[in-house]
Amino acid sequence: MHLSNEQLLELPIYALNKTQKQAFLASQLSFLDNHHLQHCGMYQRLQQGCESISPLTVPLFKEFLLTSITAEDQHRLLTSSGTQGPTSKITLDSETAQLQSRVLTKTLQHWLGKQRLPMLVIDAKATIQKKAGMSARAAGIQGMLFFGRDPHFALNDDMTLNIEVIEQFFEKYKDTPVFMFGFTFIVWQQFIQQLVQMGKRYSFTQGMLLHGGGWKKMQQSAVSNDVFKQQIAQSLGAISVHDYYGMVEQTGTIYIECEHGHLHAPVWSDITVVDAATAEPLGNNQAGVILLNSVLPKSYPGHRLLTEDLGVIHGEDDCACGRLGKYFSVLGRLAKSQVRGCSDTFS
Template sequence: MLVEREPYSLNAAEKQPLLLAELNELTKHHQQDCSPYRQLVAAQWPDFVAAEQTEQLPYLAVRLFKQLKLQSVPDADVFKVLYSSGTTGTPSRIVLDSATAAMQSKILVKIMQHWLGKARLPMLIIDHPGVIKDRSHFSARGAGIQGLSFMGRNHCYALNDDMSINFEALDQFCQQFGDGPVFVFGFTFMVWQFFIQELQKQNKTIVLPQALLLHSGGWKKLQDQAVDNTTFKQQVLAQTAISKVHNFYGMVEQVGAIFVECEQGHLHCPSYADVLVRTPGSWQTAAVGEEGVLQLLSTLPRSYPGHSLLSEDRAVLLGEDNCPCGRLGKYFHILGRLPQAEARGCSDTFSSGTTP
């Protein structure tokens, strides 16, 4: 099983046959236990029996999780339902049973430990404490922070509920832990807008030279402000002395198997997940270096058919097994969101033949 392997330890020759076998098995499982999924596959891939390469696996447009009840477990086994915030109103609905939820946490920890080490570090959260309090309206942000908080200890929230910086708490945290390794986490836009820019405005700096900053979430709002990854990192270094800054990409539809950016600025596939890039229109897989739509494969989703999904993100595959950082597996860049009309187009392709 891939879940037993280290995150970046398998080359293509080792990984692809294992990945293919697990994904074929998952496809069969979801066909059996999720009737809308069975209908979708039958409509789009009428001759499908099993894939000989991951490229041949059926895939669902991620938007379908907003439109259909896609679950492969009986209601009685539902342990938790995740909702994505999304920009279009209707949230995605992701159904977890306890086994899938446990596997997601286990894998998230495994990937995080690769970057953070095994010891729990003092953790600075660039958000306000209220974000995890209201459990009935648990946002994707709250869930993300909750999911990662058990990777750290002595949690400190850097912001007040009104998004201003809580300097008292921040200064105390830096005084107490600033000399050692520290885990800093926040959503990309929150880190930029309410922390880094605010420190700069107020002409303040903090000193966390051994910290590692992990941040996640779209670049869209930052791109609108003409802030790219390099600018982001330079500004973080200037205001906080943090030089280890890693973005990560993941979506609520595939929690656990996240894609973390290495020192080269490349997003890496862990052993449990993979990516393909497809050319819009023909939907053939694109070559390395060619822009297209990102398809995500993950061996974790068992309680819902989310093991092979066409995202609404544009991406480019950069290579496989040969990143200068030394980690094995495919690595890629995210280029941004698909325009809404195009995103709707790819989802409509898959809606025929189903009864919502």
């Protein structure tokens, strides 16, 4: 049975067990398979010759405008944050955009609470003021501003530290819960490292830092998640640190790191780890390529995605944090991204 958007939003985020979740996902994804086959000619052509519905590889969204809506129904065009080469283009109608936004809200409120907290954005205000097409980074900040109040931007337009703003924020909110948000490498290099160099330390009494956007540059700098968290504790005090994983091709779906260091799949999405050579699913604790399913993309065929990321699933329904669903880690990017699905043979 296909669920309406309102019914989807009523689902508990981390409370369906494996059997319940797989039954729900199977029916929703099957509906989306047929929906996109009917409404997206390019998707139909990409699936020709595949024995069953094949997930699309992320680079296909860079090559083609894959859409299941008319130009008149396009409410927004999102682009990925790739710094080199072509970017993914994702078309949203107002219904899909609203569903993604509401799911993101519900997921984040689970971690942040419903009260909007004073917010320190670890980026420059100029990032969100560029008039050209909105980058994924700008869209990420814009989306997160909704969950904070009284936003302070920690960096100047040239990405140097705005120490005055940081001092003001600390003086005003050192004794109240705060929300900090930024992209992992920017948080580390432009914020934490600069604070260390200047010998600045703050002791916030409580708060949360949510950060994401890939560990590739961090690994090149030989910075582990543990080192990252230790340095934040030294520089900022009692701030709990949560990584998140997500991509523009499945906007609204966000995998947040729990207190035990694991990323969690919410009810509307699922992860499988597959062998890079055969695309066969792998068992728990086996490293492979991340395949993501999401029930949210209705305006474009992004519901089954083979990513260019490597990961490992640790388990399902038994994380020490108590949340149900699969929990996993992202290990990095595939070298030269050699994953090919059935639909990749299309040219």
